[in-house]
Amino acid sequence: MAIDKHEIEKLSRLARLSVSEEDSADVAERITKILGLVDQLQAVDTTGVEPMSNPLDAVQRLRADEVSETNQREAFQSIAPAAEQGLYLVPKVIE
Numbered sequence: 019m020a021i022d023k024h025e026i027e028k029l030s031r032l033a034r035l036s037v038s039e040e041d042s043a044d045v046a047e048r049i050t051k052i053l054g055l056v057d058q059l060q061a062v063d064t065t066g067v068e069p070m071s072n073p074l075d076a077v078q079r080l081r082a083d084e085v086s087e088t089n090q091r092e093a094f095q096s097i098a099p100a101a102e103q104g105l106y107l108v109p110k111v112i113e
Contacts, residue, residue, distance in 0.1 A: 019053045021046045
């Protein structure tokens with residue numbers, strides 16, 4: 019899939035990036051190469067390959083799930099503009 023200069027201008031506007039006229043051709047070429055690599059990766063047959071979260075089969079050590087802070091809900095809600103039954107009340111934003 020080839021990306022042209024016009025598409026780079028459109029994408030840069032959408033992404034709110036500043037790409038100069040002289041750089042847009044270089045950016046288009048680099049993005050075309052990246053998309054070519056993605057096409058190559060999608061063409062690889064991965065049937066029978068199980069997904070993995072870590073290539074080293076490492077196990078992450080987890081800390082104990084213990085409460086380390088005291089419940090301060092009443093103190094926090096006492097300074098809130100509006101709270102009711104343990105919930106913060108906010109203005110309606112969708113009509």
